[in-house]
Amino acid sequence: MTLVQLRHFIELARLGSFARASERLCMTQPALSRSIKALEDELGQLLFDRMGKRIELTPFGTEVLTRSQTLVEEAEQLKHCGRSLSAEDSGRIRIGLSSGPGAMLSTAILSHFSQHYPRFHLDIVRANTLHLAQMLRDRQLDALIVDIRLLRPAPDLKVTQIVEMDGVFMCRPEHPLALRDRISFEQLANYPVCSTPLSEETARILVERYGEEAHPEVLVKLTSDEISHLIRVTEDTDAVLLAIRASAPHLHELPVWPALKTKARFGLVTVAKKSDPLFLPVLQHIMQTTMK
Template identity: 75%
Template sequence: MTLVQLRHLIALARVGSFVKASDVLCMTQPALSRSIKSLEDELGQLLFDRIGKRIELTAFGQEVLVRSQALVEEAEQLKHSGRRLSADDSGRIRLGLSSGPGAMLSAPLMAHFAKHFPKFHVDIVRANTSSLAQMLRDRQLDALVVDIRSLRPAPDLKVSHIVEMDGTFMCRRGHPLADLPKVSFKNVASYPVASTPLSDELARILVERYGERAHPDVLVKFSSDEISHMIQVTEQTDTVLLAIRACAPHLVELPVIPPLKAKARFGLVTVANKAEALFLPEVRRLIDAVMGAAGT
């Protein structure tokens, strides 16, 4: 079994035709057929069902395809691991971002690659941390930037480049609480509170600071994985937003007594023991430039 054969499998699965795949691979159709047949013989099962002129992956073939894509991708990343990204490089970034990092990093990331590495494809997926972690394990994503307090520790995932950012209660300008020198938790709880899903650790901090009424299941009236929705609701109503301060700098931070004193801990998450993708140093620099500066 060779990487060349695995690339043949991937190309054939992608286009669904020996004729089209042989054109893509710049090889003859008989040579491609021999390559796939040799791979099937070695693995001991059929990879494709031949249905007339059409072909479809078998259940076994679908499993082999996923693992083949991971192996080929790993080999490509290993080949480039010793050098820096250049403007002539091409490729695809598949980055998962949870709510806070998504609000802060999405536009700067796309703008940075559009300006400096225009041949790259940039795919950003926004979702909750557990869904993103599963997509990373399934090799649908290359890396994540998420609140690591919401990430279940696991030996197959590597967390690095951690940035801490302050969380706080915020409201719109002109809100009845906006000009108060001090705001009690009772004041805050008298208005609807919006937030993205909160970690168990933050739930514990809220209860310790303000009592059982501050548990997110009781306190939070509006919840979404997309922070921009929560910001819009806060701008348009008397809703109070509980979120990372840097996500909404134009909102008014409420001087709640006692102070919340809670920090989100965002980190870069990759698959452990996997060669680093060529673009990851650029992502780290952006995390420092955008989130690191906002967290200081």
């Protein structure tokens, strides 16, 4: 078997269609069929169940897919072993960003690659941490930058470049609470609080600081995985946003007493037990310079 055959197999498994896969691979459907058939003959089992125009991976095909992805990824890394990403490199990078990192890093990452690595195809996917982690495991993404407190520790994932950022309550500058020097939790709770999904650790800190009424299931009235929507609501209404300070620097930070003193912990996540992608130092640099 060859790496070319494995790439054909991976693309067909990803798209689930000979027509779409052959178009993406710039080859004819008969040529793709012959490549897959030759791979199945060598492996001695079917990789796909054919049901008319539909295809599905067999259990054996699912196992082969995981190993094939690892082999192809390692082969790509081997070509670039010992050197850094250069402006002449090309390829496709798929990066998953959860809400906070998405708000801070999307523009920075896109701009950096546009300026320094213009031949790359860069895909940014915004979603919640758990969904992004599954996409990484399925090899639909190459790396994630997420709130690692929402990510369960697992041996198949590697977390690096951890950045801690302050979480605070914020409002629009014209908000009724904005002119107060000190705000009690009771005063804060008179207004709808919005946030992205919060970790169990943050929930514990809220309850320790302010009591059971501060548990997110009670306190938070508006929840979304997309923080930009929550920022807009906070700008336009009397809602109070609970989020990392850097996600909305133009909003007013509320001097709630006692102080919340919680931090979000963001990390760069890749698949464990494989060579680091060539682009990883680039992402680490962007995180270091942007997430301050």
